Amino acid sequence: MNPKLTNSDARLQPASERRAAPVGPLAVKGKKMITKHVWVVGLAAQVMFALVLLLSGQASIKANAQQPSPATPEVKIDNFSFGPETLTVPLGTTVTWINHDDIPHSVVSTDKVFSSKLLDKNEKFSYTFSKAGTYPYFCSIHPKMTGKIVVQ
Numbered sequence: 001m002n003p004k005l006t007n008s009d010a011r012l013q014p015a016s017e018r019r020a021a022p023v024g025p026l027a028v029k030g031k032k033m034i035t036k037h038v039w040v041v042g043l044a045a046q047v048m049f050a051l052v053l054l055l056s057g058q059a060s061i062k063a064n065a066q067q068p069s070p071a072t073p074e075v076k077i078d079n080f081s082f083g084p085e086t087l088t089v090p091l092g093t094t095v096t097w098i099n100h101d102d103i104p105h106s107v108v109s110t111d112k113v114f115s116s117k118l119l120d121k122n123e124k125f126s127y128t129f130s131k132a133g134t135y136p137y138f139c140s141i142h143p144k145m146t147g148k149i150v151v152q
Helices: 007-012 025-064
Strands: 074-078 081-083 086-089 094-099 124-128 133-138 146-151
Touching: none
Parallel strands: 074 094, 086 146
Antiparallel strands: 074 081, 094 124, 133 146
């Protein structure tokens, strides 16, 4: 090879002086690199596809799954609200209200079916529903705080 020629001028050299494509260990190393690159890209594509399937499936699972109800359904009193605001329970269920606020609250049925004393922080009130129906309730100190128990 003529030392004065650059790589871009290599095509101008006579055929007898041009380099042939690499053979032997250099050619094998190049093929291994290409094979490794293809394998990594293929694996990455499969991982991305699996993630897309997983994430798209979670939305439907969450939409169809019902939250497991505790043995005794609870209504949390916190931040001047009842949560959940509406609770549906089967006939004969005992519901427990727990005050997590720093100030007292009460639980009073609109129809005067049940009524708690003033509940200080972390105090509880429970009532067992023996008749089917809808039972709206409120806090007697803060009447804008409302909730509803639906007994089926």
